[in-house]
Amino acid sequence: MPRTATEILSQEFLLTRAKILEVAAFYDRLGQFPDGAPSPQQLELLSAACRILTDDQSDKAARVQLLFSREFNPQWRDEFGI
Amino acid sequence: MDYVDPHIHMVSRTTDDYETLAKMGCVAVSEPAFWAGFDRGTVDSFRDYFRQLTDTEPKRAAQYGIQHYTWLCINAKEAENVSLSREVIAMIPEFLDKPNVLGIGEIGLNKNTKNESTIFLEHVELAVKYQQQILIHTPHLEDKYQGTRMILDMLCHDSRIERQRVMVDHVEEHTIGPVLEAGFWAGMTLYPITKCTPQRAADMIEKYGPERLMANSAGDWGPSKPTAIPDLIFELRRRGHPEAAIRRVVYDNPQQFFSQSKSYHFAPRA
Numbered sequence: 402m403p404r405t406a407t408e409i410l411s412q413e414f415l416l417t418r419a420k421i422l423e424v425a426a427f428y429d430r431l432g433q434f435p436d437g438a439p440s441p442q443q444l445e446l447l448s449a450a451c452r453i454l455t456d457d458q459s460d461k462a463a464r465v466q467l468l469f470s471r472e473f474n475p476q477w478r479d480e481f482g483i
Numbered sequence: 484m485d486y487v488d489p490h491i492h493m494v495s496r497t498t499d500d501y502e503t504l505a506k507m508g509c510v511a512v513s514e515p516a517f518w519a520g521f522d523r524g525t526v527d528s529f530r531d532y533f534r535q536l537t538d539t540e541p542k543r544a545a546q547y548g549i550q551h552y553t554w555l556c557i558n559a560k561e562a563e564n565v566s567l568s569r570e571v572i573a574m575i576p577e578f579l580d581k582p583n584v585l586g587i588g589e590i591g592l593n594k595n596t597k598n599e600s601t602i603f604l605e606h607v608e609l610a611v612k613y614q615q616q617i618l619i620h621t622p623h624l625e626d627k628y629q630g631t632r633m634i635l636d637m638l639c640h641d642s643r644i645e646r647q648r649v650m651v652d653h654v655e656e657h658t659i660g661p662v663l664e665a666g667f668w669a670g671m672t673l674y675p676i677t678k679c680t681p682q683r684a685a686d687m688i689e690k691y692g693p694e695r696l697m698a699n700s701a702g703d704w705g706p707s708k709p710t711a712i713p714d715l716i717f718e719l720r721r722r723g724h725p726e727a728a729i730r731r732v733v734y735d736n737p738q739q740f741f742s743q744s745k746s747y748h749f750a751p752r753a
Binding site: 403404412460462463466467469470471472473474475477478481482483 | 595597600601604624625626627628629632633636655656657660683686689721722723
């Protein structure tokens with residue numbers, strides 16, 4: 402029994418608004434420090450994840466997960482010798 | 484609604500939690516062996532832990548009408564110690580005939596190392612030798628995708644594995660597809676911050692359907708909520724899912740999966 406897009410938006414608008422505010426406040430906290438972020442790589446990962454949220458592709462949750470994931474090497478058994 | 488929590492570490496919870504679970508509708512739990520928060524030093528530490536899992540916890544659960552089942556192994560984190568792991572694996576058969584043992588678990592990977600992989604394969608050998616079901620832990624956060632693919636790689640290269648008797652746990656959006664497509668059961672762990680929320684679990688149920696899919700709390704000594712499954716039930720109801728569909732995920736599916744073990748003798752509530 403899937404909900405309609407209208408129902409999802411109506412039920413989850415405020416929750417999502419609150420989550421976005423948390424992210425915005427996080428960036429404000431980081432911005433208080435003129436020397437910049439201690440880990441540019443982590444900051445770039447977060448920025449890339451934010452870009453996924455607003456692009457026109459689907460499977461956003463899975464794509465964000467993969468962005469934060471180590472790569473899989475199909476030859477791993479040869480590498481380990483097992 | 485009556486439900487089963489297929490993955491919860493009750494040794495880490497208070498007796499009050501058993502009472503709360505019972506009041507929320509929990510009728511059975513399955514408790515995989517896991518990391519105690521520190522590395523144990525001897526095989527006898529594990530022998531005592533397995534006594535706790537097969538003797539003490541079933542009695543504690545029974546006080547509240549909850550049926551307690553368990554899985555035995557040395558977890559992936561301690562599998563870095565290969566010699567100790569081999570001693571534990573050699574000792575596990577002492578406990579396989581205990582009445583609440585469902586199989587070998589939660590085996591898996593943690594940091595996806597050679598030692599962890601070696602011990603994973605030796606656990607699989609043990610399970611095959613004793614015809615045991617398998618419950619699998621997949622790694623956390625950035626290691627999950629790589630580790631899950633490695634685990635599937637090892638399992639799918641072994642023709643002796645009966646995939647319908649294996650559950651791959653802690654799946655998330657990027658790992659659930661490969662697990663289900665390969666024919667294994669998948670477990671979604673409702674665990675704050677590092678795993679999955681009830682809302683995201685509901686999304687995955689809607690996307691993949693209820694076939695071979697379960698949800699659990701993995702309640703343990705870390706930040707976790709032992710009553711997370713009622714939260715999922717509430718979320719699915721809020722979205723308008725019929726009661727029978729919800730019950731399939733939180734009650735019927737665990738029964739179907741566990742009933743493949745000769746030790747599973749679940750008695751429904753009268």
